[in-house]
Amino acid sequence: MGELEHSLRGRVAVVGVGETTYYKRGQSPDPEFVLVLRAILAACADAGIDPSTIDGFCSYSNDRNTPARLSAALGCDVIRYSNMQWGGGGGGAAAAVQNASAAVLSGSADCVVAYRGLAQGQFGRFGQGARSSTISGAAALTAPYGVMSPAQTYAMRTTRLFHDHGISPDTLKAVSLAAYHHAQNNPRAVMYGRPLTPEAYDASRWITEPFHLYDVCLENDGAAAVIVMSAERARDLTDRPVYVLGAQQGGPRRSGVAGHNQPDYVTSSLKPVIPRLYQQAGVTPADVDVVQSYENFTGAVVMSLIESGFCTYESANEVLTFDNLIAPSGKLPLNTSGGNLAECYMHGLGLVIEAVRQVRGTSTNQVPGAKVSFVNAGPMVEVVSAAIFGSAEVLG
């Protein structure tokens, strides 16, 4: 595949990242809006810019904290760009960076923040079923049968993954153990100081077979932010910009159809996204040094890694082992912050930040010399996304 004619590769860069303290669900001392402000202010401090520099806002998953309110609170003079990525779950985490990059590249805005805030303790929980006495539409095809939560919505894809491709449940376990292993070196992680043993994984309760408790993401309070500017401006701010090599979003045919009728059922939904992402970024899976793969559920991680070219259906059982997935020694270092399973479930923006951190060389589980860093977001939801970041060396 040749290069794209108008790729964003190397023309925009992440100049700042920010996170709040990550809390267990319901433990945030701050309202959700304050969490988002704190994350954006932290990203501005990281970038070395005045917060009033921000002139664009991108979020996803119907974030409750609107650009108008944020812009006012940050003392910004103007909003030049405001964007909401459609779709549920964390499918938009990398897409928000894509949208921010598009705004900068098109000249719509100069300094765009991608952000996400969640305080599930102050609003509804994701893992909780419908509370109404009647139900209509697509949900009526599942809820009366006790299928209501995200885990239940996606478990049967994993059952079928095992059946169709001979994938072992041990791959799910390896993904979970690697995340918890990495979290033990990451003081930001909610599961810092709470290691997970193989025995504890095996003994953990089923949420819904084939998912154990530790196959399912956390529910957290917190916020995260990523600031994107043009490559030229980024070089004025830092001698070590993290370039956006590629960022894509999408979904396969009829990915949002009701009642588990997607024509291609056993997929992370990343299949149509990935070829163009690599084409845009000008790299191949073999060039990627470190991977952050969104864990709503570990089964989706296995699908994502296969569909992103890091292993095949045939090699997955051999490649996706604990030893291979841990930094710095593994061949495929995965979710090096602890990810959604053990750092924080910030709808994937924490994984985007960890991908940036790896290129900067500042991860708590640093992959030595990492130059190309991959992240995906929200596997199995209707519209998913992925991004690749790289250092100046990659651009040559």
Next chain:
Amino acid sequence: MSDYVLPEGLPAPVPARDGLDRPYWEGTRRHELWVQHCPECGTWQWGPEWNCHGCRSFAIGWDQVAPEGVLYSWQRPWHPVHGALADAVPYTVVLVELPHAGGVRMVGNLFGDPMQPFAIGDRVEAVFEDHDDSPTPFTLVQWRVLR
């Protein structure tokens, strides 16, 4: 009613006000299974949509299909996601493929012991579960493994 696979108290399905799924839910009350079927191009379609995703025709209609299929996938919830399920776990959810209706899939519960042996590929038949005493009477479609 102890004959139900899951206890009463889960959300009761009611046809959408826009009428899109009415033929399906009315069919279940008669113990019939109805699925969208395009008279223009022959596409079978599920869940209900306003047009045919095969040929874009707005004339997509409905056909009655045999209430039987093949077990395509499954899960067994142990964590109760709803108060009504607190004493009802585990239960088994099945995804059933209807090969004679273009391979459309339907979600339901496995009828009988949730721990009974079964496998992907098993033939299953529908069990129509009437909830006549509900304020909004409805019928669910559960699935029994054919031995």
